[in-house]
Amino acid sequence: MDEVNTPALETGGLQKSFGALTVANAIDFRLERGARHALIGPNGAGKTTFVELVTGALRPNAGQIRLDGADVTQLAQAARVKRGLVRTFQITALFRRLSILENVTLAICERQGIAGDLVRPAGHHRAAVEEAHALLQRLGLEEEALRPVNMLAYGRQRLVEIAIALALSPKVLLLDEPAAGVPSGESGRIIEVIERLPQNIAVLIIEHDMDLVFRVAQRITVLVQGSVLVEGLPEEIARDPEVRRVYLGERAPA
Amino acid sequence: MATEGLVRTGLRAGNGAIDAFARRHRFHPLEALPWAAAIAAFALFPSYLPLCSQVLATILFALSADLVLGYAGIVTLGHAAFFGTGAYIAGILAANGWGEPLTGLLAGALAAGLVGFLSGLVVLRTTGLTLLMQTLVVATLLHEAANKASSITGGDDGLQGMEVWPIFGWFRFDLFGRTAYFYCLAVLFLCWLMARQIVHSPFGRSLTGIRENVRRMHAIGAPVARRRLVIYTISAVLAGISGALIAQTTQFASLSFLSLERSGTVLIMLIIGGVGRLYGAFIGVPLYMIAQDRFSEIDPVYWYFWIGLLMVVVVVFARGGVLGLFERFWRWTR
């Protein structure tokens, strides 16, 4: 198979129902390498469910998920993470009583495979801590390195979410509403960080904030009630009458 | 990653934070306190040594429960299963001709570890109430089994006729309990070192992560189930050691070692001291056991009432136990 054309992430016929309620309806999806792709849709469209299915937190009723060409449908979530499929959570899921340095170091230790070490003190693995610290610096969080997460402003917490995701050296990064609930003063930092993400990571952003979407995304998929409505370039989506009717209203984006 | 130069300058500035983080595991002078107190107790209370030995062994039991409860967040009502297994195995060996204490201890530990591993495979697949239920059922199962096998275990009357040989062939278990005391102290010390090492290791830190946010742990690629099984088994081994210690030093084992009450009591002792702080056991156990010793002379029934009330009060007002109160006080005075 042609290496260059293999998508970073692909789903085929992804299906999930809870009884009579279908939350994912035969979703076919492609995320190209190095892509900046956005998934939008009205509330309840099933966007977060899609992320849960792709990452392995939920088992689909049918369909396949391929990561870099390899079938991962039967793999557990942790195994997919090891292969580079990383997500952030819409509602911040951090270790609240631990410091942010600790939060990120935990992720790095997992990635480096030293987290199973029962014998040597955590402090001995200095390289991991240093890497965590450097990552915090890149995101402008090093001042608060030793503060517990629950004492940080919400916008900073969202940044920590992204820090943890980056600590795992992702190949595919799923950002679930990274700017959700963040006051507009702090969201600028988050958008900056997203824009500066390395080019070799394929990024899928789920967002409601259309400014962010149109600033960052090269392709957009619109999900409505568990089915893909339409997919294409941002200009096409903005002009599409169906999308406008369902989601954007009659206004054109800024 | 960013350029090397930038990283290096950044490191110099952040060295303070990194150093503080990396040094957390170093020994703090306060940590010598419990051991100093233990030695002092030997000198100050020579007639209470048997009670003190039991306190030491129970501290180990509570410490093992803390690993599972306070660090991994697994709520169990059946920890006595491992305690009782260790006690009975060591006891049965001593009652049937093999009274060598250290190998008896080892046998008890291994047996308890096996029970922990096998039951963990089954029990840890679940969460919440079902998990609680399963742990209780395992302990009750073992209790029933020990009851039925009364020819080996002595059933309701308890295991008697144990004969424990001198340690290393030299230190006999004397009537005053001196040998027993140092035996328990030495074993507790070694096990505490081990527990401390685990808590400060990357593994131990990841346990804290599992307790704080399991979803997040899955999302960073941690093999959660495997980690929980490992700590559950280690905890079972330590609990088994504590049971064997009690059996060997009191030369008695009974069905109550496997009871719900024993599992519940260790939880209480831990809560009083403070869960998840490694030293909660060292504070809660002596407080509880000494108080119980005093109270049961007055009226055992009232003991239940006050302990119950204490539990209710602790849960409502002082959830971190004694150590938690210290922490709050410390932060408040800063």
Add this chain to the structure above:
Amino acid sequence: MVLYLVSVGLSVTMGLMGFVNLAHGVFAMLGGYVVTSLMTRYGVPFSLALLCAALVTALGSVVVERLLYRPLYGGDELDQVLLTMGLIFMSLAAVTYFWGPSPQPMRPPRWLSGEVDLGFRSFPAFRSFLILCGAALVTLLWLGLERTRFGARVRASVDNLRMAQSVGINTSRLFMLTFALGSGLAGLGGGLGADLLSINPSYALDNLVYFLIVVAVGGLGSIRGPFVAALLIGIADTGFKYLLPELGAFFIYALTMAMLLWRPRGLFGRA
């Protein structure tokens, strides 16, 4: 069958409030004490005594729920376990203080003693009565849950609490009422079963395992679940004791573990 009567309340309250209430047995015990005391000391007839027991425990439970349980909803499981265990201990001591440590004697009323001859076999009257009560209760509760508005609200809250709140259901009052109902039923069960599960201070502790087994195997939040579980356990228990008396209760526990592994949510459990 007594197990069912006592445990059904626990199933609903734990399923509804997500609160690990180990002290449920305390209410059953209290009911038992009320019934036995009323009957032996004051000669109150059986049915009236039962009614009193149910009322007293229901009222008592409201006090407990408002004061102690409410702040712990949705909180740490360990806290709930410890709080309710503390209550068990306190009740143990309190009951010993008022009634002494020995088990309370219970004589079933005359119209229920003896046997009932159904032609092909005769059954002990009291046991049959209990089974009838159990069956009646299952039906009544099921009807109540399925047909009344109150029942609908309870079901909605069990399925999805936040949804129910946003629809305007006063969940806090619902909790209180359901808890009172569950505890009252427990008191009733304790009184009814005073002959089979003897009423003594350590009642709540001794029988805790059984209540929890019935609820866990039957499924939290369900009415039929504990009924089926109690039946299963009763049958299995008698069957095993008959076939393999040396192993006794061992099999019940092994069976429970197996069932919980197969169906971690219980036979009829909901999310």
